[in-house]
Amino acid sequence: MLLRTDNSISRKLTWMNMLVSGAALLLACASFITYDMLTFRATMVRNLSTQAQIIGSNSVSALLFNDSQSAENTLSALKAAHNILSAGIYSKDGVLFASYSRDPGNHNLAIPSLLRGQPEIHWFKNKEVVLVRSIVFEGKPTGTVCIRSDVEELDSGLKRYVVIASIVLAVCLVAALLVSSVFRRAVAEPIIHLAEVARAVSREKNYAVRATRTHGSGELAILIDAFNEMLAQIQQNESALREARDDLEQRVTERTAELERAKREVETFSFSILRAKEELERSSKFKDQFLSTMSHELRTPLNAVLGFSELLTEERYGPLNERQQRYVKHIHTGGKHLLRLINDILDLSKIEAGRLELTIENVPVPTSFAEVVDIMRSLADKKSQTLLQEAPSGLSVRADPTRFKQVLMNLIGNAIKFTPEGGAIRLLAHRLDEGVRVEVRDSGPGIPVEEQQRIFEAFYRLGETDKKTEGTGLGLAITRRLVELHGGTLGLESQPGSGSCFFFTLPVADAVVKPDVPASRREIRTPEFPRILVIEDDRAAALLLQSHLISAGYDVVLCDQPGRALEMAAELQPSAVTMDIIMKPVNGWELLSTFKTDPRTAGIPVVLVTIIDQPATGASLGADEYIVKPVEKATLLAAVERCMNHHKHIGRTRPILVVEDDAPTREFVGELLSKHGYVVTTATDGRQARAQVEASLPELVILDLILPEVSGFELLAEWRTNSRTAELPVFVLTSKDLTPGEQDYIRTHTAVLLQKQQPWQETLIAQLRRALPGVLSEKS
């Protein structure tokens, strides 16, 4: 390696020297030779010219007196010049006059006319030079002389020069070689030494070595000094670095130990956190389970209490005396209160636990208002309060329909509670920019400012001392949370003495032309549904009737033009007709008599719905039922149902299977169905139900979900995968709080989902009527 580097630099230096001196010498020799050759040539031409002149002037007389012998004598003098190949003298006319040739047969044939007025020309050609000169005597051209000479002398001169130049070059190059070896000692060796030291430093990392200094103060000396200085600095830096590194290592070791300690601590800590989290999850799961169990376990007995007390008041099984009647009512009222309280507590816990999930859809506000007002009207009526609702038709909100109604009912219930008798409660809705503002205004005493915030707290009750107002104290708290879950805020504007206004805002939905019917109902609608024609020229009243009837599973057609009513009825052939009396231009009495006299419509049952209390007139004109406004939903449905039943045929008598593990509930449901004319069998658990369905296919199954051994979900899954039972209608009746996933599953695989926390009896009957139109037996 050392040798190679050595070779490299000294060889480079030697080559440099040789090349420079060689090139310079070659150039010098070449120019010198060129110059000399040119000079030589010029001299040669000059000599030839002189010879030509001499010959010319010596041949004048020979030419003039035509004495070629004399001319040839003159020419023969050229023998002395060895380079002359041939020569010739030409007469003025260009005729060869005399000639000379060094070698025999080598004739000179130059033509003097080539001169063209010049005294002399010459040219080099084929290693020869030819010179032509005119002979002038006394100013007159007398003839021409032409001499040809070889250039051997030139050639030999050139050869000589080349030899000399080669020798000089060789000698000089040897000299250059010697000189370069001196240079090598002076320049290359210090550099090689420097390179060796540098290599040693980089190989051995030994910064203590130093390059030997050369004499003098030239660039090399400066380079070596700078190199040594650099080494010194590196050495210094390196030792500093090593110290820093040692220090750093020490610190790193310490820090690593610290980190290790900290890591262990964190691990311990995170382990404990993990355990805490697991515990938390477990307890949260317990809580959920508890809530779920509670909702089921509390509601099931309550449903029995409520259901049977209701049955008792109907006096189906013997008359009750007045005291018994009152006690049963107390049981029923207390049970209802308890159910509400349980529902509220469970709702609130679910909301607080963040487990309440909303099913947001487009909800038409007028329909919801009508339903809520209808439900709440009986309460208001008890206190002689007016309950008004006002909403622009076609206005819809994005909300969970059930929860939206719950909010409205809570607020209206509150207003009814705190408004004195004869007061007014108004339910309003109007469109804002991006939302819908819903207000519940009352004419009550108002709420003092200091209480306005506190009333939204759970278990806070306004006027604590006032024991006569009953309630759970949870209504407003739940309402507020529900509104917040919908993305709104529940607010209150109130001044003592001038009433209160609760309001909230919900996002607006795109206007829907048709009222949005909840999915579960829509799914099972078929053309077979009993169709009711509602003849009513007051739109609000018509909507209310429609809402009631639709909720019971009827297909409703509205007719707001009494004049067209007969034609519509004749065409549609509805199962029943509801008819108002006070209408224009044709009133109900006239219309009724027309209906009953027209053979196309005479068979259609008519329910009169009117504020005029003249049932006898109605009956005399052929009305089947007579209802005085305001219309209660139950009254309306019962009346319509009676009308329908008159026209039903006795159908098949396959039983309805009620699967329910709770004996009271099972008995109550059975009783309820029998009351409405259905044949019932029961099963106390899943296994029994499975066996019964295998033995004989029932008309329909009413299924509880929470059953011992085999749950309702399992049964449902089994039946739906079996082709025999795939189309078996199943109603789910449960007190379990369902997740949206479970709800979806049930809605996909069953006809109806009933939840016991809501009033469900009416819905069950309505849905049964819709699902099994031909099964009802004639009412006894």
Add this chain to the structure above:
Amino acid sequence: MGHSSDTSGWLSGIRRGLLPDFPRGWAPLAGVVVALVFLVTTGLLAQQSKPNEYQVKATYLYNFGRFVRWPGTVSAGKGDSFSVCVIGRDPFGSILDSTLAGETLDGKPVVLRRISKPQDAGECRILFISSTEEKHLSEILAALDQSGVLTVSDIPGFTRRGGMIQFVLDGDRVRFEINLTSTESARLTLSSELLKVAASVKRNGRSGD
């Protein structure tokens, strides 16, 4: 004519070196043209190079004047022209007139004069003595003695009899003989060049060779 074809070949070689190349297709045509031109010109030259005897003699008469130096006193005394005189019957005809027309010698215009008496030759520089005057030769020469006149004749034995330059025929070549004694006595200087080409140079009739 042997050398004329050689000349054309050589010439075309020269031309090829000195002149720009003809387009390739033209080269043979150009060669033919050049050859024709040379055939014609060399033919003319060949005709001219064969002059008759008196043409040559006329030219020589003129050329003698170029190689002879007259003494200053003589040339000054012979007027403003250089007279070439012919005595006796003129053998040249008009040839001599045309040869000398427009020439100068010794810085003076050449004039041709024909004379009949030797006394008229006083201003002559060159006197051609016709062969018709052979009988009066001695008389003529005697009359011209010391008068600086170059005497030329083709009378046989002219130099022997005191004449200066005598034409002689060597085959069909015209040559001349010189009597130096006569020229020296007339104080005329003859160029060595002239002597070099003379057929013979004598003194007092003896041959100088």
